[in-house]
Amino acid sequence: MVLFQHFGLESKPIFKHFDVTDLNYPIHLHRAFEILYVRRGQVQEQVDDHVYHINPRQFIIVFPNQIHGFDMAPNTTATIILFSPEIISAFSEQYTDQVPDNPVIFDSTPPEFEHMNNIFGIKSFLYGLCNKVVEQTRLAPRKASSQLTTIHLIIDYINNHYQEECTLKQISAAIGYDYVYLSKLFQKTMNISYTKYLNSFRISKARELLKNSNEAITDIAFAVGYSNLRTFNRNFKELNGNNPAEYRKSSKTTKYAKAIQENYISG
Incomplete structure (x- = not known):
């Protein structure tokens, strides 16, 4: 999915x-x-x-x-x-x-x-x-592009495996493409490196959990794929401008958050 x-x-x-x-x-x-x-x-x-x-x-x-x-x-x-x-x-x-x-x-x-x-x-x-x-x-x-199809496969894999280690080398093995080729293709197509995209994806998941659940921050870090709380906190602050605790405290329920709670939006 x-x-x-x-x-x-x-x-x-x-x-x-x-x-x-x-x-x-x-x-x-x-x-x-x-x-x-x-x-x-x-x-x-x-x-x-x-x-x-x-x-x-x-x-x-x-x-x-x-x-x-x-x-x-x-x-x-x-x-x-x-x-x-x-x-x-x-x-x-x-x-x-x-x-x-x-x-x-x-x-x-x-x-x-x-x-x-x-x-x-x-x-x-x-x-x-x-x-x-x-x-x-x-x-x-619509342009039929094998490259966009490959990007679809990468995004699909991330969505299903972001809670795990989820390296690009694992994806290359899973979908049968060369790692170097996938790395260059992803950067060129998405205007962002695979690692930065994965971090952004995981942090977006963490933001929703921080806003809409009472889970401990450590548990949220592990739930979105981080094995190290320090790395999670550093990436969160780089992408969000504040740390997870500050974000949770300042976040307010919006129509968007309510939509997530009602399953209007996945993730």
Whole structure:
């Protein structure tokens, strides 16, 4: 299973939305469409092998099964919308195996959800966004890339084995690729080394446990794959700016955290 993969695989079509502030999320993929609308600040998002910057009054749309992850600048607030392809079947069927050349779309009207009380209101809202996508960018055939397929395999392995040692050499043996090749491919495609990505992934898991559980910090460190508490504390502070105890004390329950607690989000 890949991070977020269950989105779009439920027995009924999903439509979920939540606001997030100063959130960084590692590379992942899922079958649902994802829209991230910036209300304040700036977001840097990687989609497949491209990096985009999204500013206020813009949104970025990620199509099903595209690799993506994002970093928010300080004091950034955004709305994330996830929905099944079936809700906009006319659009998703017409553009099967296509993706936007430029997924960053201008939209001067922030999304509001108070009056979306039924499926017709939801469809109207989403098709309106689809119309903006068609008007502002070109949809082109998705590039079949063996390299991206290999990246999918690496991310999949990390998601299933991050609690263990999980070295790139172990992955190379598991999927049958040369270690040096995988190391260079990962750095080139993801703009980050494998080790830094794994640490970022583990720390993102730790942040959620710190916010949403009462587990001891030592237990959390071990649960996300660290065998040394000192290394965990050092990496956490490097990536988060404070230590785990300070983060737990200062963190507040947000709609995003609530969504995690309700299994809207995996990881």
